[in-house]
Amino acid sequence: MTTRERMLRMFDRKEADRVPIIDHPWPSTIARWKREGLPEDMAWEDYLGTDKHISLMADISPRYPEKTIEETEEYRIYTTKYGVTMKQWKHAASTPQYFDYTVKDADTWRKAKERMVPSDDRIDWEWLKTHYKRCREEGQWIQAYLWFGFDATQSGMVGTEETLMAIAEDPEWIMDTFDHMLTTALTLTDRMWDAGYTVDSIMWTDDLGYKDRTFFSLDTYRQILKPYHQRAIDWAHKKGIKTILHSCGNINSYIPDLIDMGLECFNPIEVKAGMNPEQMKKDYGDKLVLHGGLNALLYENETKEPFFEEIKRLVPIMKENGGYIFGTDHSVPDSVSLEDYRQVVKLAKDYGSY
Numbered sequence: 001m002t003t004r005e006r007m008l009r010m011f012d013r014k015e016a017d018r019v020p021i022i023d024h025p026w027p028s029t030i031a032r033w034k035r036e037g038l039p040e041d042m043a044w045e046d047y048l049g050t051d052k053h054i055s056l057m058a059d060i061s062p063r064y065p066e067k068t069i070e071e072t073e074e075y076r077i078y079t080t081k082y083g084v085t086m087k088q089w090k091h092a093a094s095t096p097q098y099f100d101y102t103v104k105d106a107d108t109w110r111k112a113k114e115r116m117v118p119s120d121d122r123i124d125w126e127w128l129k130t131h132y133k134r135c136r137e138e139g140q141w142i143q144a145y146l147w148f149g150f151d152a153t154q155s156g157m158v159g160t161e162e163t164l165m166a167i168a169e170d171p172e173w174i175m176d177t178f179d180h181m182l183t184t185a186l187t188l189t190d191r192m193w194d195a196g197y198t199v200d201s202i203m204w205t206d207d208l209g210y211k212d213r214t215f216f217s218l219d220t221y222r223q224i225l226k227p228y229h230q231r232a233i234d235w236a237h238k239k240g241i242k243t244i245l246h247s248c249g250n251i252n253s254y255i256p257d258l259i260d261m262g263l264e265c266f267n268p269i270e271v272k273a274g275m276n277p278e279q280m281k282k283d284y285g286d287k288l289v290l291h292g293g294l295n296a297l298l299y300e301n302e303t304k305e306p307f308f309e310e311i312k313r314l315v316p317i318m319k320e321n322g323g324y325i326f327g328t329d330h331s332v333p334d335s336v337s338l339e340d341y342r343q344v345v346k347l348a349k350d351y352g353s354y
Contacts, residue, residue: 002139003051004200010289011242011264013322019315019352020141020325021050021345022291025332026093036338048345054135055145056199058188059122060181062115064102082157083112093334101159105166106173112157113180118187128197143244144189144199146232148181149206150215150225151247167216171224178228186235193239201242201265202232209249212274218253226257233262244291248330250274259287268292270329281318290318291325299333304340308347315351326352 001009001017009016025033025044034040038047045052061081069085070077077087083102103112135142147156153174154163166174193199206229208214214221229245236243244265245258250273258266269277269292277293284290293314298307318324326348332341 003053003141004139006051007141007200007325010322010325013286015322015354018349018354019319021327021348021352022053022141022325023050023327023332024330025336025341026334028091028093028334029332029336031091032334033338033341038338048342049349050345051141052135052138053141053143054131055143055203056128056189056192056197057145057147058185058192060116060118060147060184060188062102062112064112064115080156084156093331098155098159101157101162103157104159104162106170109158109173109177113176116180116184118184118191120191122188123192125195128192128195132197141201142199143201143203144192146182146185146189146202146204148185148232149178149204149228151205151207152181153177155207164215167220167224175224175228178225182228182232186232198239199241201244202236203244203246204232205246207246207248208254209247209251209273211272212250214249214251214253218257221254222257226261229258229263230261237262248273255280255284255288259284263288265289265291265325267325268327268329271295272297272329275329277314278317281320281324285321285323289323289325292327292329293318294326294328296328296330296333299328299336304336304343308343311344311347312351315348319352319354324352 003020006016006020010020030044033044038044062083063081064079064083066079066081068076068078074091075087075089077085079085084098085100087097087099103109150163154160157177163174233243242264243262244267245263246267248268248270250270252275266288269275269280269290271277271293272295277290280290294307294310298310315326
């Protein structure tokens with residue numbers, strides 16, 4: 001079966017040849033795998049035989065100047081097109097360190113918003129012309145990646161503390177970031193769709209929690225962010241396509257609302273934050289496709305046997321009646337060798353087969 005066929009059967013709560021295997025190694029993990037034998041000119045998914053998907057994403061940024069401020073063998077400090085100054089480590093699996101933001105308040109947001117105007121040059125038409133047909137013919141899962149919401153605002157443009165303070169004290173301008181970023185993304189995705197570049201789903205990243213709890217209450221979620229999640233889901237359903245939300249952290253309190261809105265797939269089920277994949281399967285397995293749930297902290301053992309044993313235990317539970325996509329509960333760290341991950345794939349196929 002192709003990836004697309006497997007994915008559709010999971011969404012239909014039907015058995016396939018096996019569960020889809022979609023995971024996300026850190027760049028430093030890929031670098032390690034190349035040192036260990038992964039061919040330079042070959043996708044890791046092809047080499048290891050996992051499922052492939054692509055994300056079509058337009059540039060909705062304010063297009064602030066991008067420049068390198070400092071670069072060493074270990075790290076790079078630079079500015080992004082969203083106006084963020086950050087430090088990225090080159091050889092370590094980690095999130096960036098954020099230093100400064102151009103957008104800090106309602107006034108600086110209005111100036112950024114004026115720069116975020118949909119135009120055809122924000123779409124990589126050449127990439128689409130070169131690669132889209134092949135991806136379709138190979139049966140890959142093709143999704144439109146939308147960049148909007150709390151996480152896009154706090155991590156990509158404004159900063160966590162500033163965003164949370166604004167939610168409490170001046171939510172209107174933060175809600176305007178949600179609205180404008182989503183509107184711009186959908187406008188550009190519509191242009192791709194109308195040109196024949198259709199997708200199987202939308203997917204957006206909106207990390208809404210941390211260990212044991214969400215960043216803000218359910219009432220606050222319903223007031224300031226839920227309407228924009230709903231609009232994204234409604235747009236997808238009008239197209240007849242699926243919806244996937246990636247949210248790290250413990251967002252158990254939001255799950256019933258997300259299901260009521262029509263969300264069809266949730267990722268990554270972060271165990272270390274307090275999410276329980278087995279309980280989610282029991283409570284929501286007939287309503288929500290579950291992707292992930294393999295505790296990445298188990299990778300940190302000197303031997304990877306605890307992670308292997310967790311695959312053997314958990315996957316048979318999660319795959320029952322379809323509705324499951326194999327993956328870790330975030331990313332594959334660079335403590336995992338190529339041979340280690342080859343064994344992960346083998347076990348995922350063995351225990352995820354129907």
